[in-house]
Amino acid sequence: MAPVSGLSPAAYLALSDQDVVHHAVQGREAAYRELIRRYQRPVFSLVYRMVRDRELAEDLAQETFIKVLNAIDSYRPEYKFSSWIFKIANNAAIDQLRRRGLNTLSLDGSPHAESADAIEATTLQISDGAENQLDEVASRELGSQIELAINQLRPEYRSCIILRHIDGRPYEEIAEMLDLPLGTVKTYIHRARNELRILLADSRE
């Protein structure tokens, strides 16, 4: 079935997620693309931080979008669209971790990078605002240590800490995404922060 024309792609920028979903349900391809544009980065980042394999993360993110967009008419507008898509992405990542027991972290760029530029682009970094080279090195090293430490957390703690302190999601939304009681989410985040402090202190000794 051919998609119908509707708003121009630029017009979707001003719409809320709910409105874009409404247009997608009506069969507008531009609305589907707008949802992908809005969420490809955060969804991919979440999955990549969970599985630490770029190719696998792309596959899981792709499956997440396909699952969500093919079931777009079952979306319930009383919930946030972001909660729905992150929930499915997180479940996909955790399932993958459980299936494969994957728990490795490359600090020196993606193993799939085929050129020096690609290695540079996929090397873990923390900040673009370093004032000088030493700061940049120190900053990159800290970023790498944090990524390594996150990777040592239990998957449930990892999801919570990423969603809370990297993506900046409120506790209530995380609880909704992960199907956990609010108190459990808070506990996981506190424990994750404690473990990260200990892991980072150990790595500096």
Add this chain to the structure above:
Amino acid sequence: MNHPIVNHLTQDELDALLVGAGSSRTMSHLATCPSCVALRELDARLVASLRGLPTWEPAADFPDRVMARVQIRPILAERPRHFSARERSARRRAVVASVATGGALAAGLAWAVAHPAAALGWSAPTLADAGQSLWITLQAIAANTAEQPWFDGVRDALATPTRAFPVLVGALGAYALALVGLRRLLTEPATDAAW
């Protein structure tokens, strides 16, 4: 030697500090507790470092790869609806019947408001007749039921509260089971990606 009991900041209070929302108790405690101050600083540094971590981006052709496997649904809601001649005729008849019924009700109501004494004079005997008919019907149903061969058994089963209780419980249980069964029958099938 007795040590004073120190109530250190809770995790919720430390959380509140991370977003700059400390209560007066929190602030006064921080003024006197070096260990909570140290914990707050460690938390703040950790959270700042986490916030500084980069976001990652999938390959440039990611949207196209997704769209290649997405099935865009047909637009049922926005299609102009074409009614057949039979449907149009049925709609016309329904509209005429609705207007006629509504008009008759409105006219009757208006007449009753304009002539309240006459309306009451007609309606009171009619209501009394209806009540009488209903009572006779109920009596007939009761008499017929009492004539049924199973009636004595049922009456014996409900004769005392001790006998009636298990029957009542059983009936309520059957009713609950029927409700659960009906609910399951009417529930929409879940999809993999649904909530």
